[in-house]
Amino acid sequence: MKSIIALCALVAVVVARPEETYNPNYDSFNAKELVGNIRLLKNYGKCFLDRGPCTPEGSDFKKTIPEALKTSCAKCTPKQRELIRTVVEGFKQKLPEIWADLVKAHDPEGKYKESFDAFLNSK
Template sequence: MKVLILTLCLAAAALAQEKYDSVDDNFDISEVLDNERLLNSYAKCLLDKGPCTPEVKKVKDKLPEALQTRCAKCTDKQKQIGKKLAQEVKKKRPDLWKDLVAHYDPQGKYQESFQDYLKP
């Protein structure tokens, strides 16, 4: 799930010292959380089990870097969206959260930093 949250938070490609593109900062995360079909579609993309929309593909491509750098290039809005998404998926869809964590962090390297990220 951590992957899903960060994935939905990230935008287009960026240079090493820049923030990710803020073009998607107005993304309505409640639309995804309130729509089981849409959430499942995004999850399948992130888990390499289904097709990706161009928007989710951009996020998916940046997700590994975001995990490694503790979302250093994320805008404040992207961090806020990601945090909300992660908290909700972890609480309401623990099965999906487990799959995403297993896919993007199989060795558990990012667990501590991600737990810090999710703190209120």
Template sequence: MKFLLILSVVAASALARPEDLYDDSNIQLDVDELISNERLMKAYAACFLSKGPCTTEGSKVKQLLPEAVENICGKCTAKQRGMVRKMVVAMRERLPSEWEQLVATYDPEGKYQPKFEDFLALNE
């Protein structure tokens, strides 16, 4: 089953036309800096939860979140998929309360959780 998921993600990535992918040229988010700074991670979580102000970058990411969750980052570039994985792993480990709120906000019924866990397990 996991092989089929991996194969479908790779195939979707290969077949996706550039206009089908999210544009990452206008998002200048340094994920390594973000995950190394708990205060900054909390600020982004607050932004994504509409509980605090958003930076320009945070606003851009927040706009993409609902669709990216729904299609399990299917329109993400390889760079964006790596960024998402890093951010999620860091938030789940260091900000579990904020992570639970994000899940409740963007996947309240848990419909996407199993596929999302498979996505996180991929090593692209």
């Protein structure tokens, strides 16, 4: 009986645990400003591709990209989802060659394309 109570308590703790998300420090990052500045957007793209230096924010974003892609941003807060959609659309529209290079670097076999596209299109 004691083991059943202990098991129920453990299940309750696991179920009640808040879902793990990425660090919300950059939830106020101005993605629209980034996308509106082609030079800055290009520099972030170079950072993400290891072709140029990174800002502290760029370094942090770069660490998150592979997992966010593989999980369709499962650990993202709603604000982070919005920011990612804005930046990805910026790359696709304004710097498609860098977007293509990012896709090749992080999903060369296209394993995550369908699920990531579904994430991008779900608003």
